Amino acid sequence: MNSTHMLLFCLRERLLDSDVISLACFLVEDLRASSPADLSHDEYQTAADWLRTHTRHRPEVAIICGSGLGMLADTLGCQESFAYSDVPGFPQSTVQGHAGRLVFGVLKGKMCVCMQGRFHMYEGHTLSKTTFPVRVFKLLGVKTLIVTNAAGSLADGLQPGDIMIIKDHINFPGFVGLNPLIGPNDDKFGPRFPAMSNCYDKELRCLATEIGKQLEITGLMREGVYAMVGGPNFESIAEARLLHRLGVDAVGMSTAPEVVVATHCGLRVFGLSLITNKVVKTYEDSDSVNHEGVLEVSRLRSVTVQQLVTELIGKMDINNNGPNDAGTKF
Ligand SMILES: O=P(O)(O)O[C@@H]1C[C@H](O)[C@@H](CO)O1
Ligand code: HPA
Numbered sequence: 001m002n003s004t005h006m007l008l009f010c011l012r013e014r015l016l017d018s019d020v021i022s023l024a025c026f027l028v029e030d031l032r033a034s035s036p037a038d039l040s041h042d043e044y045q046t047a048a049d050w051l052r053t054h055t056r057h058r059p060e061v062a063i064i065c066g067s068g069l070g071m072l073a074d075t076l077g078c079q080e081s082f083a084y085s086d087v088p089g090f091p092q093s094t095v096q097g098h099a100g101r102l103v104f105g106v107l108k109g110k111m112c113v114c115m116q117g118r119f120h121m122y123e124g125h126t127l128s129k130t131t132f133p134v135r136v137f138k139l140l141g142v143k144t145l146i147v148t149n150a151a152g153s154l155a156d157g158l159q160p161g162d163i164m165i166i167k168d169h170i171n172f173p174g175f176v177g178l179n180p181l182i183g184p185n186d187d188k189f190g191p192r193f194p195a196m197s198n199c200y201d202k203e204l205r206c207l208a209t210e211i212g213k214q215l216e217i218t219g220l221m222r223e224g225v226y227a228m229v230g231g232p233n234f235e236s237i238a239e240a241r242l243l244h245r246l247g248v249d250a251v252g253m254s255t256a257p258e259v260v261v262a263t264h265c266g267l268r269v270f271g272l273s274l275i276t277n278k279v280v281k282t283y284e285d286s287d288s289v290n291h292e293g294v295l296e297v298s299r300l301r302s303v304t305v306q307q308l309v310t311e312l313i314g315k316m317d318i319n320n321n322g323p324n325d326a327g328t329k330f
Contacts, residue, residue, distance in 0.1 A: 039089075039128045041186055047089045047132070048139035055080045057104035059113035060318050062137040062267075063309065064258060066118070066149035067097045067291070068298025069274065072306050073114035076105025084117070089136075091129045093117035097295045102133075108314030113137065120254050121173065122232035127180035131261040135189060138265045143318060144204075145262045146309060150294045151252035151273035152234070154244045155224060158275050160297050163221045163305065164250050165208050166200050166271035170227040171256035178230070180257045181264055190264035199263040204270040204316060211311045217304060224249030226273050228256035234289045240279045251279060268320070270312065274301055 057080060065072050073081075081103040084090040093100035098117030105112060119130040134145065151164070158164055171179070185192040205223065212221045227243055229235065231253035235243065243251055250273045262269050276297040277289045 038126060038183060039132065041188060043089050044132070044135045044139055047087055047136045050088050051082070051102075051136070051140060054082065055104050057106075057111055057113070059104060059111045059137070059140060059142050061107075061110055061112045061144045061146065061313055061316075062134075062142045063112060063114045063146045064118050064133075064148065064255075065098075065114060065116055066147075066252075066254070066274065066298070067095070067276075068150060068295040069148050069302055069305060070097070070099050070116040071299075071302050072148070072309060073101070073103040073105075073116045075306055075310060076103055076107050076112055076114060079103055079105040081116075089132060091119050091123075091125050091132065093119065094123050095120065096291065097298070107310055110313050110316075110318060112313065113140070113142065118254055118258070120232075121178070121230055121257070122253060127173075127178060127257050128183075131180045131257050134258050134261045134267070135265060138189065138262075138267060142267065144268045144270065144316065145258070146312070147255050147258055147262075147269065147271040148305065148309070149226070149252045149255045149271075149273050150276045150298050151226060151250035152277045152279040152289060153250055153275045154240065154279050154281070155249040157222060158224065158249060160275055160277055161220065161301050162275045163212075163217070163301070163308065164224045164226070164273040164275060165205050165221060166226045166255075166273060167205065167223040168200060168225050169256045169259060169271075170225065170246070170248060171260060172227060172229050174256070174260070180261050190266060194260075194264045196260065196263060199259050199269055200271055201268045203320065204268065204312065207315055208270065208272070208308065208312055211308060211315065215304075215307055215311065217308070220304070224273075226255060226271070227251045229253060235279055237280060237283055240281045243279070244281060250275060272305070272308070274298055274305055 081101050084100045101116040103114040119125045212218045227248040276294040
């Protein structure tokens with residue numbers, strides 16, 4: 001059932017009023033038109049070639065830093081960094097807590113590249129721009145992508161400061177046709193219909209849990225399902241209740257498109273959410289979330305996240321490309 005069918009179903013079942021349906025159909029079509037896979041292979045290649053000529057680093061692991069988690073990049077040794085504005089094709093970061101730098105370096109003997117700041121759909125970037133760096137990383141020879149984000153908790157067992165290892169995601173924008181893979185498929189990157197049932201690598205999730213035991217932080221860690229909503233507003237109480245009933249453990253405004261594109265091109269993915277707030281689910285609760293509070297919790301826990309990611313990179317088998325890799329095509 002596509003989004004228009006879904007809206008018509010709601011109308012028939014008298015779940016929504018006809019004016020709301022017309023407006024929603026209009027918005028869905030409008031959003032679809034603004035986010036096709038509109039970049040050519042050459043545009044990714046140009047960025048990758050530019051980076052290859054400007055650095056001698058040849059990264060195997062890429063890390064995307066979530067809100068307030070940019071200091072992950074500070075731990076890299078032998079650093080070389082580039083402002084996004086200098087790299088051909090890279091969009092600009094516009095969100096506080098996302099510095100807008102690409103940092104190359106070495107962590108535990110492995111060559112890494114770190115995005116100090118990511119791109120979000122709500123900033124007005126098309127989804128192909130939002131996920132642009134992921135394909136550039138693939139062209140640079142990256143095999144594993146680590147995604148981190150700040151997220152609100154819907155699960156009773158997840159408190160601010162906890163770390164949720166992402167087991168799976170719900171890509172809500174994808175339900176209404178906002179998917180970075182929409183448009184002509186670039187077969188050089190991956191298949192028209194990629195599977196998403198293995199997108200968060202099981203071996204890396206197990207390894208992270210083991211590392212959590214060694215770091216004595218198991219009390220802070222659990223696995224869960226992350227849901228991406230479009231943002232930029234935080235959830236209404238009715239939306240929070242809906243997400244909770246759907247089995248979502250943590251909600252945020254990023255990550256899913258990056259993981260879809262990474263899985264499409266055969267990258268192995270590990271994801272974690274730093275829980276920065278409880279999502280308000282009752283009308284009696286006078287709490288409300290704000291971005292400054294999100295950044296504060298992220299920064300307070302960033303050393304722990306840094307230790308977990310560093311140990312994970314140190315212990316991961318770089319030659320295991322995970323179940324989605326159909327062989328490198330470049
Ligand atoms: O980039 P992430 O997903 O970590 O950022 C989250 C979602 C919003 O961009 C912001 C809200 O505070 O943090
Ligand atoms: O509660 C939240 N909702 C959506 N995105 C978020 N990012 C941090 N916290 C949240």
